[in-house]
Amino acid sequence: MPIEDLARSDAVTADPEAPVADLAATMEEESVGSVVITVDETPVGIVTDRDLTVRVLGAGLDPTEQTAEDVMTDDLRTAEPDAGFHEAASMMADHGIRRLPVSDGDTLVGIITADDVTELLADEQQMLGDIIRAQRPEY
Numbered sequence: 031m032p033i034e035d036l037a038r039s040d041a042v043t044a045d046p047e048a049p050v051a052d053l054a055a056t057m058e059e060e061s062v063g064s065v066v067i068t069v070d071e072t073p074v075g076i077v078t079d080r081d082l083t084v085r086v087l088g089a090g091l092d093p094t095e096q097t098a099e100d101v102m103t104d105d106l107r108t109a110e111p112d113a114g115f116h117e118a119a120s121m122m123a124d125h126g127i128r129r130l131p132v133s134d135g136d137t138l139v140g141i142i143t144a145d146d147v148t149e150l151l152a153d154e155q156q157m158l159g160d161i162i163r164a165q166r167p168e169y
Contacts, residue, residue, distance in 0.1 A: 033118045034111035037132045037140035043068045046099035053077050064129045067098045072136045075102030108133040
C-alpha cells in the first residue's frame with residue numbers, strides 16, 4: 031500500500047523564522063505534535079513537541095528569542111508518495127523518527143506518523159479478529 035493512501039495531506043507548516051512560541055500555539059490549535067518547516071513548499075526541517083521541550087525548555091533558553099530554524103531538525107528524512115508502507119515504516123525505524131514528511135520531488139504533499147501506522151495496524155488486526163471470531167465455534 032503506498033503511503034499516499036495513509037498520509038495526511040494537511041501537514042502543518044511554518045517558515046524557518048517562525049517564533050517557537052507560535053509553533054507551540056499552532057501545535058495546540060491543530061492538535062498535532064509537529065510542524066514541518068518549509069521554504070516555499072519545500073520541506074527543510076521539522077520541529078516536534080519534544081524539540082520544544084528538550085531544545086528550548088530543557089536547555090534553559092528563552093522561548094521568546096528562539097525561532098524554528100534554531101531548534102528544528104534539519105537533516106530531514108522524507109518519503110515519496112508512492113513509497114510502500116513497509117518502506118516508510120522501515121525508514122522511521124532505521125532513523126528513530128515518529129513523523130515522516132511526504133514529498134513529491136521538492137514539494138511537501140503530506141505527512142505520515144507512527145500513530146498513523148499504529149492505527150492502520152490496529153485496524154488490520156481488528157479485521158483479522160473479526161474473521162477468526164466469525165469462523166470459530168461458540169464456546
